[in-house]
Amino acid sequence: MRVKSRHVIYVQGYDPRGLAQYYRMFRTELRKFEKLYSLTTNISRPQTITGSEIASWTIETQAGDWQTRTTYDFLRFEDFIQRDLALPIWHIITYTTWIYLRLIIHGTVFRFMKANWRFLIFMTWPHIIFWLEVACVATAASFMRRGLIAAGVPPPFDTIAAAIFFFGVLWTALKFTEKRTYVLYLMCDTIWTWEFAHRERPEWDERLDRFAQHLADVARAGEAEEIVLVGHSSGSFLGAEIMARALKLDPSLGRHGPRVALLTLGGNFPIIGFQKVSAEFREHLRELAVEPSIDWVDCQARKDVMNFFDLDPIASHGIDAGAARRNPTIVPIRFREMILPENYDRFRWQFFRVHFQFVMASEMPHAHEFFMLVCGPVPLRERTAHPQAALAIATGAPAAREKAWQAIECAPVSGKAAAELGGKEPSAHAGG
Secondary structure, eight states: OOOSEEEEEEEOOSOTTHHHHHHHHHHHHHHHHHHHHTOEEEEOOOEEEETTTEEEEEEEEEOSSOEEEEEEEEEOOHHHHHHHHTSOHHHHHHHHHHHHHHHHHTTHHHHHHHHOHHHHHHHHHHHHHHHHHHHHHHHHHHHHHHHHHHTTOOTTHHHHHHHHHHHHHHHHHHHHSHHHHOHHHHHHHHHHHHHHHTTOOHHHHHHHHHHHHHHHHHHHHTOSSEEEEEEETTHHHHHHHHHHHHHHHOTTGGGSSSEEEEEEESOOTHHHHTSTTOHHHHHHHHHHHHOTTEEEEEEEETTOTTSOTTOOTTGGGTOOOGGGOOOOEEEEEOGGGTSOHHHHHHHTTOHHHHHHGGGSOOSSOOSOOHHHHHHSSSOHHHHHHOHHHHHHHHHSOHHHHHHHHHHHHHSOOOGGGGGGGOSSOOOTTTTO
């Protein structure tokens, strides 16, 4: 019951920053976690274990009455993502516009709207910003053309000059405002999810197969007491794919000895599963929903516009798993309870920062603490079922910790207890 050895396999989302920046963030957040809970941690340097596709490091964590050793594998995709972002700007724009029109024609956009209108606005954001920039530059080009005509420039040279101005300024605006608008990055994300859903990215499928084999090998080795496959953001559906494929490679994956769990954070399964061509992906979700040897926990937050909050990843896809269904346990997270009040108002409007809170340290002790999930002594299933007891083990006095351990060890596991983590987070306007 008390985990001393854990193996975490982390699946990144569509993030071009890659290993170096992720490791720096992880190490920084680990120090915050260490300070908040008065623990001692020691983290190793990353080592490449499979070509250049998987990097791994270890974390030793010690408290007064427990200690754990965590092996942390980082599955890498940044080479694919950086290659996408290097595509010509006009290719990205025209292809994304064509994809968005197809999503409208197929009705996928309306399914997104019904599932979570805030995610649809986020998905439409780059198109809104792009067409606003087009309108502004076109207006400037029109004024320039009138000036050229007034100066006596004959046609068609006035039109040619205005067109050159338009395309040159628009390209410059897109290029040099990207760090603030993320227009091209989000458009590349749309292209990728479309092509992944349509099985037009064989290099991604091949790497996912190798990652599934890695998971199967880790489980078969049996060196850890608990194995947790973590998928954040787009890594949620990638993680589900890896778990489903690993189960096909080894149907007894979760029965070798170590507990095997899938933890999805800030997930967006519908961007793949709501597309009609994704029948195989939906079948993978159905298999995970009924798999008795795997625990799947899906964490959602209302404040995160990039996830589908209050959405059942199984029923929302039209999957009827029947009485055999046991996954996932859906856990609503309230970021308000994790961030200091003096910082929360600023935090809530930084949408990418909010999205990454799932995998960052808290500012206040909380039952959902990513680094306690990674480094703590309580298994994921028990932490999900008994969050307040798990929190007491992290923050309570010795007597309170022992009482919490007894509560966890004696109580039956029930996914319904996950509601203790908090219901729907109140609206931003709830306070008036």
